Amino acid sequence: MTSKLFAASCALGLVAATxxxxxxxxxxxxxxxxxxxxxxxxxxxAVMVSVLGAAITxxxxxxxxxxxxxxxxxxxxxxxxxxSPTNGDVNDHGPVRHYIVDEVFDADDGINITVSGRSWVxxxxxxxxxxxxxxxxxxxxxxxxxxxQVKVLRDxxxxxxxxxxxxxxxxxxxxxxxxxxxxxxxxxxxxxxxxLFEIGTTNVGSSAADFQDLVVLVTxxxxxxxxxxxxxxQSLYD
Numbered sequence: 001m002t003s004k005l006f007a008a009s010c011a012l013g014l015v016a017a018t019x020x021x022x023x024x025x026x027x028x029x030x031x032x033x034x035x036x037x038x039x040x041x042x043x044x045x046a047v048m049v050s051v052l053g054a055a056i057t058x059x060x061x062x063x064x065x066x067x068x069x070x071x072x073x074x075x076x077x078x079x080x081x082x083x084s085p086t087n088g089d090v091n092d093h094g095p096v097r098h099y100i101v102d103e104v105f106d107a108d109d110g111i112n113i114t115v116s117g118r119s120w121v122x123x124x125x126x127x128x129x130x131x132x133x134x135x136x137x138x139x140x141x142x143x144x145x146x147x148x149q150v151k152v153l154r155d156x157x158x159x160x161x162x163x164x165x166x167x168x169x170x171x172x173x174x175x176x177x178x179x180x181x182x183x184x185x186x187x188x189x190x191x192x193x194x195x196l197f198e199i200g201t202t203n204v205g206s207s208a209a210d211f212q213d214l215v216v217l218v219t220x221x222x223x224x225x226x227x228x229x230x231x232x233x234q235s236l237y238d
Contacts, residue, residue: 029190030220034152037143038112039193039218045105046221047071047113050098051079053174054091056119056200056213064089064120064135065199065214070142071101072111085120085135090214100227115150116142117214119199139199148204151196151211155188160196160211171196171212191220 032041054065064085069076078099080088090097105111120135127134141149151160159179160171172179175194180187188194197214198204221227 030222031190032193032220034154034193035112037145037150037152037195038114039152039220040110040112041105041107041220043107044222045107046101046103046224046226047105048098048100048219048221048227049078049113049115050096050217050219051090052096052194052215052217053169053212054214055169055174056091058121058138059125062091063122063138065091066118066120067214067216068116069099070114070116071105072109076101082116082118084132086130086132098227100224102224104223113218114142114144115195115197115216115218116140117150117197117199117216119213139202141197141199143195143197149198149202153186153188153194153196154192155186155190157186159184159186169212171210171215174212174215189219193218 030041030043030045032039032045034040049069051067056063056065066082066085066088067079067090068082069078076099077088079090079097082088118140119138121138122129122134123136124134129135139149143150143152153160153175160175161184175186175196178186178188178192178194186194195214195216195218196211197216198211199213200210219227
């Protein structure tokens with residue numbers, strides 16, 4: 001199915017970008033720490049959050065994945081309702097989804113950024129899956145709360161080397177644009193972090209623990225306009 005693009009109806013406001021985007025060349029880098037799965041900026045910041053991809057199956061069939069973003073106490077659902085596997089599914093082999101929050105946040109407010117992901121399975125294998133009532137939650141994880149089920153990568157970290165389960169794409173394939181293959185390290189801007197979610201199994205030793213069930217990129221900037229060149233977003237891959 002094709003995920004709908006829409007702006008979250010909240011006081012923060014949200015700008016949807018349908019093609020890849022990044023901070024313009026020459027823009028300042030926003031310093032941050034990663035604290036127990038939370039991105040904690042130490043400067044005033046704007047933020048773009050991007051779903052780079054998702055891949056998870058059950059009995060050989062793709063199953064829905066939904067996601068939401070938390071900015072402090074505020075929760076955004078820019079890719080569709082977190083509780084709706086039919087309207088919020090990002091495991092649809094669609095393009096990279098980028099969302100720019102139309103707000104500049106004060107570092108003194110202590111706002112941190114986390115991401116949640118949820119996988120769904122059918123209640124009955126013969127259900128068509130066209131209704132939310134056909135599905136139940138399989139696993140949910142928040143980047144701050146779920147420990148080993150979410151990996152956070154930043155510049156200089158080792159690139160993931162985990163085979164995709166049942167011939168799915170490897171995590172490396174989703175983040176390949178950010179890997180220096182000569183060194184095997186992540187090569188990202190200092191204002192970026194990537195979340196790798198495992199929401200298929202709770203067994204870290206299982207071959208199903210492939211950490212590409214949901215892959216989300218967080219990019220920080222000085223202002224929402226930093227993610228655009230003129231009126232159009234720039235490509236991450238230019």
